[in-house]
Amino acid sequence: MEISFTEKDLQFRGQVRSWIKNDYPAHIKQKQNNGEKLSKQDIIDFHKALSLQGWMGYNWPVEYGGTGWSSTQIYIFQKEFGLAGCINILPFGVGMVGPVIYTFGSDEQKKRFLPNILNFDTWWCQGYSEPGSGSDLASLKTKALKEGDHYIVNGSKTWTTLAQHADWIFCLVRTETTEKKQEGISFILIDMKTPGVEVEPIITIDGEHEVNAVFFTDVKVPAENLIGEEGKGWTYAKFLLAHERFGIAVVGASIRQLNILKDIVAGLKNPNLERKITELEINLNALEMLELRLLSDLENGGHPGAESSILKIRGTEIQQRLTELFVEASGEYALIYPGPHGHSNNQPAGPAHAAKSVSKFLNYRKASIYGGSNEIQKNIISKYILGL
């Protein structure tokens, strides 16, 4: 057994660190350091900077303009970005629809969509969930009926992250009513500017606008926007789920948060809280090591599958626990409403991190719900690993 990275991988890590140190957009870093809210343009700027470096396709093969990195390199890249507190790379384009297009799309589609993803000229959002179909995604009802060389789409999607900024949405739609509900589902790309597409904000308990309801009324979508074969959408969606394995444990970001928390708590003389933080640190060590075990498996020809559900469950539990401890470290100042300060522009007294801590605590309740809820992840483990 051997736990260290190779010389080459360490060199690669140095490169990543150096980019973060020298080339990460300074205006974004400054805003993040000051705890300011990032604008849409900041997020675009970050992705553009990444493109410029040629790292946007960090998980793509070289032939489609990706980096062709090994699993270890992808792991190092994501970990370092997390540790440094970089903005999250939006998964919808490069992590989700991109791989589906280069794996199942036509040459025409590859030419049309892939470069825009790598340049971040198109902001993608994910239209899977519907009001009636969350965990049971295959029951989705949004219909796409073929009429000549178009599909007419009717229905609605919900919880669509950042759809308010998106140029395009990739959707699972029902093109046929079949006995087995998975079989009538297709994967289609829709321009958000098409007449009949409407986006309505959904405000979450942290007071933020991050998710939306998206409505489709007689939306005319060119048939060439359908990916692969009609009725195969479910297969593509499942492929996509298996594709994003690492990163869901967000170990890097959690280690960073843990260290920030330790600094805050160092001055508080609160042994109870210190104990809880230590317990969390041990859990985080376990998660980090589990991720490395899966990585090693992958690099040595294995095919880890449902194990990634453990990463999702424990990763989000740790993320959520961290936010709870930040709130605890805020003491009484956790009382102040984290949203925009309605009545006054003055910052209230108390620790600087307090309002943000509560806001994040509330926001991160989502982590155990989205991307396949933690209950669903446990169903997967019990079925595919324990054989129950």
Added chain:
Amino acid sequence: MNLNYSDEQQMLRDQIQKFCESDYSFEKREAIIKSDNGYDKDLWKMFSELGWLSVPFKEETGGLGYGPVELTILFEEFGKVLVVEPYLSTVVISGSILDNSNFSNKSKLIGSITSGEKHISLAYIESNQTFDHSSLSTTAISDGNTLIVNGMKSLVLNGGNADHIIASVMLDGEFALVLIDQGLSGYSSNSYPTVDGQTCAEIQLENVSVPSESIIAKGEDAINLLSEAINLATLCISAESIGCMTACYLKTVEYTKERRQFDQPISNFQVLQHRMVDMFIETEMCKSLLYKAMLECDSNEPTKFKSVSGLKSQIGTAGKFVSQQAVQLHGGMGVSEELLIGHYLKKLVAIDSLFGNSSHHLNKYISS
């Protein structure tokens, strides 16, 4: 032994329940929160007319002479619909301090509380993070018949609406509670919304000159008045939490029976059934601790502080568990601002932060 409410208590409960069910819809609450004062003056007046603002006060001072049991009845019901009216700060905390004091002007002040005319807030927190409010930097220096007060108070519940505050000060080096009018020169306040839809304020006192008759109590007396009031308030918000937790499990049971996934109500899934059972059990355990603490407070047992700490410590962890699971079992709907369910989580975060969080009370329990 009889752990049931008396007829009179049951009547009070029915009355409050009826109000909460028919006059405090989610939409109404939202509108109240967005209004300028952050509470509904008409409802406050109605509370007064129904006698609710007189509940804890002694009969000599014009109250109904009820005690902790009646207060917890009220707060449990308030918790179910998340009432934002400032009952805690004005009636429970300031009311308790005044009612138990020998303050010369107390009857008049209590009268102004029960009639719904005035709000009084306790200002005892200064900016620190440790729940320890005995070391103060706010000072009051005697100068003939007046006191000159200087300092800054933080997290004053309903402070923006307060006509007077009761401020903790070091009065010529001794701990004291002093009544200060909001209109005095050198008094300024800055109001903030709280996470649970109420408001609190930061209050700056700059060479505020108050008459020396404004001293409510000094030394041991002042310390005792403060700890009695905070203990009672802690009991009340614990009852409020139990109202929240009860609503959380009831609403979750209802939701999971209606929400269908995989061609069946999600309440069919045993893992969710057990989760809801755990939510229910946690609520019942907290309610049992509430009964213990409430009865000890009612008969003024010396153990009442310890029992309230035990209760508050459990409320912190159980409340978080129950409300987080309520959100989790609602899926995406749980994190939507448009549903009451996520607001229970916010309320329970606020309550955990008030008067000492779970760890703080665990320590207090150990050392008492």
